[in-house]
Amino acid sequence: MNTLILPSINLLILLAVLFYFLRQPIKDFVKARHHSVATELQKSQGMLRESKIKYDEFVTRLSSVDSEIESLRMTSRQDALEMKARILAQAQKLSVNIQSDAKNAAMTLRNELKSELSKELGEAVLSRAAKIISTKLSSADHSKIRNDFARQVGGSQ
Numbered sequence: 001m002n003t004l005i006l007p008s009i010n011l012l013i014l015l016a017v018l019f020y021f022l023r024q025p026i027k028d029f030v031k032a033r034h035h036s037v038a039t040e041l042q043k044s045q046g047m048l049r050e051s052k053i054k055y056d057e058f059v060t061r062l063s064s065v066d067s068e069i070e071s072l073r074m075t076s077r078q079d080a081l082e083m084k085a086r087i088l089a090q091a092q093k094l095s096v097n098i099q100s101d102a103k104n105a106a107m108t109l110r111n112e113l114k115s116e117l118s119k120e121l122g123e124a125v126l127s128r129a130a131k132i133i134s135t136k137l138s139s140a141d142h143s144k145i146r147n148d149f150a151r152q153v154g155g156s157q
Contacts, residue, residue, distance in 0.1 A: 137145075
């Protein structure tokens with residue numbers, strides 16, 4: 001037992017010296033560590049709150065994105081229908097204009113052709129009449145026509 005008492009006393013003296021000299025540095029270390037852990041915990045809680053706020057914002061945005069997309073789809077459909085109606089209205093107006101222009105062009109062409117046909121028919125009739133007259137009139141008929149013409153021209157003066 002003797003062998004245990006001296007080392008035990010040495011151990012107690014060592015522990016007392018260590019406790020005396022290391023008590024304040026260990027207290028300071030524990031306080032600093034406690035302070036740094038508390039600071040990190042506060043930072044983590046702040047970041048957690050910010051993350052929750054951002055998460056809630058993103059959830060709100062995501063839920064509103066679906067309605068926004070549907071709104072854009074509806075707006076696009078309405079715009080497309082309005083554009084279709086405008087295009088159809090313009091096409092109908094253009095169709096009416098084309099028909100009117102075609103009628104006017106046809107009438108103009110018809111009148112030109114009618115005038116040309118009348119002119120050609122008149123020329124053909126005169127040519128045929130001249131041919132008939134030249135073949136069927138005798139020299140006596142020629143002199144009678146000249147005398148009648150001279151009388152009419154002379155009488156009109």
